[in-house]
Amino acid sequence: MAKDTPDQVPQQRRLLTEIPGPRSRELEARRERAIPKGVSTTLPVFVVRAGPGILEDVDGNRLIDFGSGISTTNAGNSAPLVVEAIREQAALFTHTCFMVTPYAGYVEVCERLNQLTPGDHEKRSFLVNSGAEAIENVVKVARYATGRPGIVAFDHGFHGRTLLTMTLTGKAMPYKRGFGPFATEVYRAAYSYPFRGTGRLADTITMLETSVGAESIAAVVVEPIAGEGGVVVPEPGWLAGLAGWCRDHGILLVADEVQTGFGRTGDWFACEHEGVVPDLVATAKSLGGGLPIGGVTGRAEVMDSVHPGGVGGTFGGNPVACAASLAAIRTIETGGLVERARVIGEAILPRLRKLAAAVPAVGEVRGRGAMVGIEFVRDDGITPDREVTGRVLRRCHEAGLLILTAGTYGNVIRLLPPLVISDELLEEGLAILEEAVTAS
């Protein structure tokens, strides 16, 4: 657990005004004149400090954080080791461009990625600035290494907002509508979604073999648990079966561990739960302890196939971001946060499943470790209910609990608490959520 520092915000929920308060509303009005609507916000409270389990806003309100900046501050917001590492590195040098003159921090982050990602084969990594950029690059490497054009992505998948990654993303609104034309040679397959009874592996494979042809597929890009898609946990064995099919056909399996990585699901990476060893792994979010950084990790022979200068970038693996990353990884290790994610899951899941049994609007509670989704449905038990989801969200926010929504149908509440959150705040947040669900 993160130790207390003088800067640390008191770990108690506190409501001094309505949510959002007057100062946040003032800033929101300025924001509307300065920033386009396209950049949207889940909860317009303007933050002044945060960590480990609390966000404090400009009105002095203290909200319980069940979002971790979308699973980016697994190690805690402004985690003490991360802050210290950033200060130290920023005072030494802030940038050289690794492609001009290198530095050790970049190498060390890559060494850590090579060690921590699934599989004990020889690996290589390089660093970029975001999850989308990591996915862009795994696709470049996969096409280069295989000499094939096709990329397979899934329904309910989310991979980013650049041209290629929004093409790979499954959901049209808000990610794709009006932003075409899209990248070519991207094929979509059904993701295993047990609650909705879709995405049988045998059907997916038949579809890919007949309508695409295995020999023209470079890579299958898959989230081990679909985060934005609604914390959809595929049927046991689905991912392993997919990996086996890829192996049999010389197709590279790419795990998008951007959201699921770094302890979130109770393993370092979510693939481990299924015993799956991907050929390439994309990381970002909690890799940086809050600073922007992404990683591309893969089999040495695949990664080494690309000619010098074929990948890289000006800011990729920025020295301050690398220092933050090493400190965030160390915080996860020394704090036992991978284990802690399991404990958090064991605290959340049974409680919410009990709630599901009592409230008909809760269709399913699912997740792994500290990554949990609650899917809301109408009386028929299956039709997505966005309205009730919105009411639960609003009630939680008004009570000082930050939660997120997700889901292709916008009917899932998503919980991603920081792994350093105290038992007390976790308990209090769950009580607020239970009340909101019951009342909605």
Ligand SMILES: *Cc1c(COP(=O)(O)O)cnc(C)c1O
């Ligand atoms: C957030 C996310 C991305 C995109 O990452 P950015 O850093 O926002 O570009 C890609 N894949 C998954 C699974 C994500 O959750």
